[in-house]
Amino acid sequence: MSAPPETATNTAAVPATGGDAGTARRPRSRSLAGWGFALPFALLFLVFTAGPVVASLLMSVTDLRGTDLLDPFNVDIVGLDNYLRLAGDEKFLTAAGNTAIFVVVGVPLTMALSLLVAMGLNSGLVRFQTLFRVGYYLPVVTSIVAISVVWRFVLQPDSGLLNEFLGLFGVDGPNWLNNQTFALPTLIVMGAWRNLGFGMVIFLAGLQAIPKDLYEAATIDGARRFARFRYLTVPMLRPTMLFVAVITTIGYVQFFEEPFVMTQGGPLDSTLSLAYHTYNQFGFGNYGSASAMGYVLFVVVVLLSIAWFKLLRNNVD
Amino acid sequence: MTEHLRSRDRVARAALYLVLSSGLVLVVGPFVWMLLSSFKPEGEIRAIPPTWFPHDPTLANYGNLFDRLDFPTFFTNSVVVAVLTTAGNLLFCSAAGYALAKVPFAGKRVLFGIVLGTLMVPSIVTIVPLFVLSSNLGLVNTLAGLILPYLAQAFGVFLMRQFILSIPDELLEAARIDAASEWRIFWQVVLPLCRPALATLGILTFLASWNNFLWPLVAATEEETYTLPVALALYAIGQNRTEYDLLLPGAVVIVLPVLIVFVLLQRHFVRGIATTGLK
Numbered sequence: 001m002s003a004p005p006e007t008a009t010n011t012a013a014v015p016a017t018g019g020d021a022g023t024a025r026r027p028r029s030r031s032l033a034g035w036g037f038a039l040p041f042a043l044l045f046l047v048f049t050a051g052p053v054v055a056s057l058l059m060s061v062t063d064l065r066g067t068d069l070l071d072p073f074n075v076d077i078v079g080l081d082n083y084l085r086l087a088g089d090e091k092f093l094t095a096a097g098n099t100a101i102f103v104v105v106g107v108p109l110t111m112a113l114s115l116l117v118a119m120g121l122n123s124g125l126v127r128f129q130t131l132f133r134v135g136y137y138l139p140v141v142t143s144i145v146a147i148s149v150v151w152r153f154v155l156q157p158d159s160g161l162l163n164e165f166l167g168l169f170g171v172d173g174p175n176w177l178n179n180q181t182f183a184l185p186t187l188i189v190m191g192a193w194r195n196l197g198f199g200m201v202i203f204l205a206g207l208q209a210i211p212k213d214l215y216e217a218a219t220i221d222g223a224r225r226f227a228r229f230r231y232l233t234v235p236m237l238r239p240t241m242l243f244v245a246v247i248t249t250i251g252y253v254q255f256f257e258e259p260f261v262m263t264q265g266g267p268l269d270s271t272l273s274l275a276y277h278t279y280n281q282f283g284f285g286n287y288g289s290a291s292a293m294g295y296v297l298f299v300v301v302v303l304l305s306i307a308w309f310k311l312l313r314n315n316v317d
Numbered sequence: 318m319t320e321h322l323r324s325r326d327r328v329a330r331a332a333l334y335l336v337l338s339s340g341l342v343l344v345v346g347p348f349v350w351m352l353l354s355s356f357k358p359e360g361e362i363r364a365i366p367p368t369w370f371p372h373d374p375t376l377a378n379y380g381n382l383f384d385r386l387d388f389p390t391f392f393t394n395s396v397v398v399a400v401l402t403t404a405g406n407l408l409f410c411s412a413a414g415y416a417l418a419k420v421p422f423a424g425k426r427v428l429f430g431i432v433l434g435t436l437m438v439p440s441i442v443t444i445v446p447l448f449v450l451s452s453n454l455g456l457v458n459t460l461a462g463l464i465l466p467y468l469a470q471a472f473g474v475f476l477m478r479q480f481i482l483s484i485p486d487e488l489l490e491a492a493r494i495d496a497a498s499e500w501r502i503f504w505q506v507v508l509p510l511c512r513p514a515l516a517t518l519g520i521l522t523f524l525a526s527w528n529n530f531l532w533p534l535v536a537a538t539e540e541e542t543y544t545l546p547v548a549l550a551l552y553a554i555g556q557n558r559t560e561y562d563l564l565l566p567g568a569v570v571i572v573l574p575v576l577i578v579f580v581l582l583q584r585h586f587v588r589g590i591a592t593t594g595l596k
Contacts, residue, residue, distance in 0.1 A: 033499040034422025041413035042428055044469035048447065050431050053438050055446035069449060120337050132337060134583055135345045141575050142348075143528040145546040145553070146568035150347040152559060153354075159365040161350070193344065254439045257530055261550055275441045279531075287445050294442035301437055 060292040066285030082292035092293065094269050095277040102188055102273065103252045103304075110192040110248055111241070114199025119233075121200075122207040133204070137197035144194075148261035151190055152177070177263050180270045187258045187271055194258075195251070199244045206240030207233070242312040249304050253297060274300075348572065355379070355565040362561045378566040385563055386548060387540060392570070395545040398463045398533075399526040405468035406522045407515055413469075414477025415503050419489060429478070432471045440531055448535055458538045467526060473518050480514035481507060516585040524575060545571050 035042075060082055068074045086092045121132055139147060154161045155176040163173035176186045210233065218228050256275035259265050265272035265280075274297050281290040350369065354362050355378055357371040382388040416422060417429050447466055448457070456462030484507065492502045508515075533547045540548070549567045553559065 030420055030499070031422040034416045034420035034425065037412040037416035037420060037499070037503065038422070038425075038428060041409040041469045041474060044409065044465070045432065045471070045474075047450075048466040048469070049435055049443065049471065052443035052446035052450065053435055055449075056442050059445060069452060117337065117340060120333055123333065130583070132341060134580060135341045137579075137583075138345060138348060138576070141524050141528070141579050143546045143568075143571045143575070144530055145550045146351070146571045148550070149553065149561070149564045149568040150351045153350075153367075153561065154347055159363065159367060161367055164366050197344075250437060250439075254441060256441065260530075261553070275439065278441050279444070282445055282448070282535075287449070291442075291445050294439065294445070297439050298437075298442050301439060305437065 056291045056294055059287055060289075060295050062288050064287040064291075066287060068287075078288070082289045083296070085289065086292065086296065091269060091272065091277055092274075095272045095274045098184060098270070098272055099253065099255060099274045101184060102191070102255050103249060105185075106188045106191050106252050106255075107245065107248050109188065110195050110252075111199055111244055113192055114196040114244070115203050117196065118200045118203035118207055122204055133201070136200050139194045140197040142194075144257040144261055147190075147194060148258075151262065155186065178267055180267050183263055183267060183271045187262060190258055190262070191252065191255070195248065199248065202240055202244050203237070206237050210236045238312050242308060245308045245312065246305050249308065250301050253301050253304065351565060351568055351572075354561070355569045359562045362565070378562045381563045382566055382570070386552065386567070388567075388570075390541060391543050391545045391548040394460060394463075394537075394542060395527060397460055398529075398544060399523050401464050402467045402526040403519055403523045405464070406470060406473045407519055409469050410473035410477045410518060411481075411508060411511060411515065412503065413474045414481050415507050417474065417478045418481035419484070419486070419507075420499065432474055436471045436475065444531065444535055447532070451536060457536055458542050460542060462536050463533055463542070463544070466532065467529070470522075473522065476518055477511070477514060480511060484510055513585065516582065520578060520582050520585060523578060527571075527575060 061077055061079055062075050063078045063081075064075050117132075117136055121129060155163075157163060157173070157175035157178070160173075160176075162176070166173040174182050176182050214232055214236070215228060218232050223231070254275045255273045256279065259271040259273055259276050260279075263271045265276050274293065278290050278293040278297065281293060350367075353370060356374040356376070357368070358373055358375050358377065361368060361372060417425060451457045451462050451466075454462075456465065488506060488510075489502055492506050497505070528546065529544075530546055530550070533544045534550070537543050537547055543551070545567070549564060549571065553564050
């Protein structure tokens, strides 16, 4: 809250130093003014965001441990050891596999559901638009902790709503969260449930931006519903899809909160994710290898985003 | 419109309603159950088969929040962190966004490049150095330590810059000719025009901060600085038996402020995400 006066004095000084100077000095005074506005942000951002991004990279090539903080000279540079060791780290490989499944199944599932809901709401047949939109969006803005409380109850093995419901059909539901086969799929469905509202809002905006007369023209030309979807909606929606795909992928690669509150990574690491494994390494004080794992995650995020760009950008047939 | 005219058959309409409404029940139903059950006595929460409406409504569960948890502290911490983080972002991001959009200054492109470069960095990447930094600055286990790392965020400055770019230069030039200082131009011309963007940024920041989990989990090491989600999560996970008579009212209290903010301001919200997403 001390920023406004600081900024104000910076800019107030501008007319004093550069007031009667000619055009030559004007850019410099405006440059000062620009930094006056940007400085509080820039300082905070460098110290708490950009700095740590670089520091993490540096830490990832050292054997820094939590106990070394009091004794920085104890830290050695180990080059790429932290990265190379990941290849032989069983837990890391398990976590990588789980994360890959979560992303490969979860992202398309979430996108398909959100597109379906958005198209339903956009079809012009539906009233109570606001109710539907707010309802579907609710889980997106809800704390994972509240969600976990509700879902744990729903998924309880003997008295949960889901198994009660399955019981009506004579199906004996498993202990969803405590079963090596079902735990990860359950979290994937939970992720889709939680995030479909985000894609829905973006897809709705994208659908509404498609000119209506295109549909009229296509209909007059005899295009059926599926043809209109395949040859009109999908190509027109490509930029929107790219955006939703990238944002959803970035979020899902970092998949941490769901296993943390629902399964603690179990049973037997079947829901351990990369971010969760990294968090654990940090908890054990292995700062160097935790940083290396974080950077692996970062590289994956960048590569997948590039892949989405290649896949969805400008390849209109 | 065309869709409307073509598929006049009631069957299609009914089917669509059925599908969308079932989906809505699946999404919202658990929250409704959570709210209703928070008023049930312990025994009824665990009743088999589960009930929807409380037979014997009680506020006892909400009393548990005060008896068995230090609820006032956790709630106050959550509010203080979310409000200050939001206020800081509105101020710092709009000021920096204005500079990046409209004021030429040396190093501008570098600054914007750095901001963009960090947009995709997963939060787990910075956790370790951030924790080391916080320990060195004495910020671990303080509310300042929960707020400072989130005061200047890349997304916020990006949003504000994009919005301010759309303000016509002529408007600002006119003010400059009237010899207004840059500060006055920002405060009296730019900020009032930014109201929709500020509303979006404010809501998004408040919600993100209120729900933030990973960093408070790491940086709040003692009960006195726990935020509401951290307190409930650690409590729930630490127990062998899930104590719904404590967790349900806790979850309701976590969701309620969000629900109020969201329902009241959802117009800004939806428009905000849509425009930042697509432009």
